[in-house]
Amino acid sequence: MSEEGTAVKLGRKDFQSDQEVRWCPGCGDYSILAAMQLFLPEVGVKPENMVFVSGIGCAARFPYYMNVYGMHGIHGRAPALATGVALARPDLDVWVITGDGDSLSIGGNHLIHALRRNVNMKIIVFNNQIYGLTKGQYSPTSEVGKVTKSSPFGSLDTPFNPLSVALGAEGTFVARTHDMDRAHMVEIFRRAHDHQGTAFVELYQNCNVFNDGAFEAITGKEVRSDMLIDLKHGEPIRFGADGSKGVVLNQFGECEIADVAEVGEDRLLVHDEHREDPTLAFALSRLADRPTTPTPIGVFRDVQRPSYEAEVQRQLVISSEKQGPPDLGALLGAGATWDVS
Amino acid sequence: MTAETTQLKPESLEEVVIRFAGDSGDGMQLTGDRFTDVSAVFGNDLATLPNFPAEIRAPAGTIAGVSSFQVHISDHEILTPGDAPNVLVAMNPAALKANLSELIPGGTLLVNSDTFEERNLTKAGYQASPLEDGTLAAFRVIQVPMTTLTLESTKELGVKPRDAERSKNFFALGLVSWMYTRPTDDTIQWIEDKFANKELVKAANLAAFKAGYNFGETAELFDHAYAIAPARLAPGRYRNITGNTAVSYGLIAAAQQAKLPLTYASYPITPASDILHELASHKNFCVRTLQAEDEIAAVNVAIGASFTGHLGVTATSGPGVDLKSEGIGLAVSLELPLIIVDVQRGGPSTGLPTKTEQSDLLLAMYGRHGEAPLPIVAARSPSHCFDATIEAARLALKYRTPVILLSDGYLANGAEPWLLPDVDALPDVSVPFATEPNHTDDDGTKHFWPYLRDPETLARPWAIPGTPGLQHRIGGLEKEDGTGNVNYDPENHEYMVRLRAQKIAGIANDIAPVEVDDPSGNASVLVIGWGSTYGSIQQAARDARESGVEVATAHLIHLNPFPANLGEVLKKYDRVLVPEMNLGQLVKLIRGDFLVDAVSLTKVQGVPFRASEIEQAIRELAK
Numbered sequence A: 001m002s003e004e005g006t007a008v009k010l011g012r013k014d015f016q017s018d019q020e021v022r023w024c025p026g027c028g029d030y031s032i033l034a035a036m037q038l039f040l041p042e043v044g045v046k047p048e049n050m051v052f053v054s055g056i057g058c059a060a061r062f063p064y065y066m067n068v069y070g071m072h073g074i075h076g077r078a079p080a081l082a083t084g085v086a087l088a089r090p091d092l093d094v095w096v097i098t099g100d101g102d103s104l105s106i107g108g109n110h111l112i113h114a115l116r117r118n119v120n121m122k123i124i125v126f127n128n129q130i131y132g133l134t135k136g137q138y139s140p141t142s143e144v145g146k147v148t149k150s151s152p153f154g155s156l157d158t159p160f161n162p163l164s165v166a167l168g169a170e171g172t173f174v175a176r177t178h179d180m181d182r183a184h185m186v187e188i189f190r191r192a193h194d195h196q197g198t199a200f201v202e203l204y205q206n207c208n209v210f211n212d213g214a215f216e217a218i219t220g221k222e223v224r225s226d227m228l229i230d231l232k233h234g235e236p237i238r239f240g241a242d243g244s245k246g247v248v249l250n251q252f253g254e255c256e257i258a259d260v261a262e263v264g265e266d267r268l269l270v271h272d273e274h275r276e277d278p279t280l281a282f283a284l285s286r287l288a289d290r291p292t293t294p295t296p297i298g299v300f301r302d303v304q305r306p307s308y309e310a311e312v313q314r315q316l317v318i319s320s321e322k323q324g325p326p327d328l329g330a331l332l333g334a335g336a337t338w339d340v341s
Numbered sequence B: 001m002t003a004e005t006t007q008l009k010p011e012s013l014e015e016v017v018i019r020f021a022g023d024s025g026d027g028m029q030l031t032g033d034r035f036t037d038v039s040a041v042f043g044n045d046l047a048t049l050p051n052f053p054a055e056i057r058a059p060a061g062t063i064a065g066v067s068s069f070q071v072h073i074s075d076h077e078i079l080t081p082g083d084a085p086n087v088l089v090a091m092n093p094a095a096l097k098a099n100l101s102e103l104i105p106g107g108t109l110l111v112n113s114d115t116f117e118e119r120n121l122t123k124a125g126y127q128a129s130p131l132e133d134g135t136l137a138a139f140r141v142i143q144v145p146m147t148t149l150t151l152e153s154t155k156e157l158g159v160k161p162r163d164a165e166r167s168k169n170f171f172a173l174g175l176v177s178w179m180y181t182r183p184t185d186d187t188i189q190w191i192e193d194k195f196a197n198k199e200l201v202k203a204a205n206l207a208a209f210k211a212g213y214n215f216g217e218t219a220e221l222f223d224h225a226y227a228i229a230p231a232r233l234a235p236g237r238y239r240n241i242t243g244n245t246a247v248s249y250g251l252i253a254a255a256q257q258a259k260l261p262l263t264y265a266s267y268p269i270t271p272a273s274d275i276l277h278e279l280a281s282h283k284n285f286c287v288r289t290l291q292a293e294d295e296i297a298a299v300n301v302a303i304g305a306s307f308t309g310h311l312g313v314t315a316t317s318g319p320g321v322d323l324k325s326e327g328i329g330l331a332v333s334l335e336l337p338l339i340i341v342d343v344q345r346g347g348p349s350t351g352l353p354t355k356t357e358q359s360d361l362l363l364a365m366y367g368r369h370g371e372a373p374l375p376i377v378a379a380r381s382p383s384h385c386f387d388a389t390i391e392a393a394r395l396a397l398k399y400r401t402p403v404i405l406l407s408d409g410y411l412a413n414g415a416e417p418w419l420l421p422d423v424d425a426l427p428d429v430s431v432p433f434a435t436e437p438n439h440t441d442d443d444g445t446k447h448f449w450p451y452l453r454d455p456e457t458l459a460r461p462w463a464i465p466g467t468p469g470l471q472h473r474i475g476g477l478e479k480e481d482g483t484g485n486v487n488y489d490p491e492n493h494e495y496m497v498r499l500r501a502q503k504i505a506g507i508a509n510d511i512a513p514v515e516v517d518d519p520s521g522n523a524s525v526l527v528i529g530w531g532s533t534y535g536s537i538q539q540a541a542r543d544a545r546e547s548g549v550e551v552a553t554a555h556l557i558h559l560n561p562f563p564a565n566l567g568e569v570l571k572k573y574d575r576v577l578v579p580e581m582n583l584g585q586l587v588k589l590i591r592g593d594f595l596v597d598a599v600s601l602t603k604v605q606g607v608p609f610r611a612s613e614i615e616q617a618i619r620e621l622a623k
């Protein structure tokens, strides 16, 4: 965190490294990088107090382009590496940049355990529903039937719903945004950063080379107002050009889309991101099975739970109060000893 | 408990090897531990060999469920838990059956005769009671109805018989304590502390312990007790220590001597878990421990912590090293300090979780893809784990490299007296962090280059997050030396591969030369070992020399790189013998590196070498 009281004036340039950015031309990653570099100056944390950790994949190149401390780790392990960083140094701002294959396939275990521990790190999952770096195999978020080089007759694997996974793993902050809306990305980054604990952000990202247009049906400028449901805490959930559509709960507690005129405003679900119980957030995460039907974006869940490293720090303090200052000689000689003369 | 009724003065012995054996539920490890601690405080030299089943609850009364604890105590310096017990305490028929073959002829057999009834005999696979059919004629058999006597001694206390029966290990401990004139106060105190919150259990254990002791004194089964005088060890203050505790303390000491906080992440695994337990209870030393979701996470958490300026450590056993290989390779490429402790156990796969083996040397050496060399340090005895750990930390920090520290199941759980080190004299292993840019462009702009090396050690600078102006990115991709920028050029890759290898090879000049023990200077046979075979090798050499065979010994602490003088040492001897608890791993390295026709002596039974086995091999070679 930045030093108390000293206003740090930083600009986009302070977060740009000297490395040439090398994603495919037109890749959604460019706009995410730009959004991040535009956003970070407002946080007021100096670049030297930020650590970006990544695994493997196209997204994992991200830290190289940031003028912060960075680690390009190994496939899937970024949450574990970042846990080490955050555990050792709670003073640092820790971000994890990962993709759908990195975080939900090879690194699934680390992801869910980071979430349940509530380590203070911000995990941004660039979900493009494909393996880009290895040139186009289906990923754990690809739809059933997806034809790729490794699934010429269509993928048989039921995909993960990343938000459902994060909510099921006791995530305390779970949100979604997309690469076509810089302002929304910045807003979600800000909310994620403000959260104490693990923030999980699913970011729909277009891989224009291997899975172009995967999110076009919902993120295209012309369709957005009808297809993206912008969640706002405390407000009835509605969307559509004139707010004519809304989300209601059916008798089973599942979310459904309804015509506001038909059901009446009172029946609309009022979004409450602070609910302790994740059931409603989970129901919302199931509203759109695939990014082809109206899809909620924004913050699904934001609840308070002590961060892991804060609790570790607490134990360190309690132990030193209880056990006293470290005394190596006393430690080694503890218990039964005898003297030989 | 006075000696009034002891008929005769205790007979003096130089040493004795006692094995306590019983069902895993009988508390034999605890009994052995207590006997060991009392003997340690009394001043004997000692070495122990716990041996327990991998199953938490193997069927009671069966051979598979037998747990044993061997302790060797002496009035002189000893190196091994003893080849074979002189005394076997068998709490049931299965324990007798599993251990009898190792009891020396003429040895003392102390059995709980109550358990030798049909059901237990059948479970142990006896057709007839060995107490009655002459099987035990070669031994001095002492039958004691320990269960009955324990129940008797506790019947006034209001303990349920089922519970009271469980105190019979304390009866056995009391009896053996009398036999070997062990002081009783410490054990009584220990029972009082340990069971302070369980009044009845405490009372029953105390009663059983005293009853056992008094039984020895009054029953006319024994002519006299035995005494083993304190050993004449080097002066100083001692404690008893196991290898796992010594590794834990070594890590705390290393962090303190490095002036760094310690971050330790591991996943529970036998026989390494005790290191996590120990460290987790010393948070006042600024020790952060994390029980990771898996072995892979554990090593990565440690790497993450190292990146930020902590001493990052993980420990595991062979199966965990397999999983950590990927992370260790990353640390090789990142050139960050990291310690990986491998408490080796029997393999492959799940193998023998509770048994010892030295079969991970080549795994430590080569178990990563690509050319990924790293230093390997091996502890040679339980207490040596402390020094070996500090040495591993020294190398990791100074050369910014992962270091594998090899221990094994025998060292981990075995105990020996440890001359407490002077904490003020421990080596300073601290290294400076980078604080300034280290490169200036032609136009005068200053940069921090994460791979600009120290010309002497070839170590790269360690710049930790929070240091202004030194922001940098590192990763597992091949990079250009100096700048650290990702670089795929063929020449650069070859240069970097060679450079990383050279950095590790150069450590040979920064480690102690291997010492040779060749008292006469005339030996033609050299026995060279590593790790926990140390005690057996030293004992074998002593025994051989006593019978006139000249033999030299050397023991390697550093297995990669080897000490600079090793080749020279090896060439001085006609024959080189390499005893190892694997199928010949060090011997391959030695033959490969030095073209020496070394002879391999191997054993993979999950238990250490007996000194006699090595002595035999020495004799063959010396012929």
Ligand code: SF4
Pocket (backbone or CB within 6 Å): A022, A023, A024, A026, A027, A028, A029, A058, A128, A132, A133, A206, A207, A208, A209, A210
């Ligand atoms: S392969 Fe796809 S995700 Fe990767 S850089 Fe190219 S466009 Fe972006």
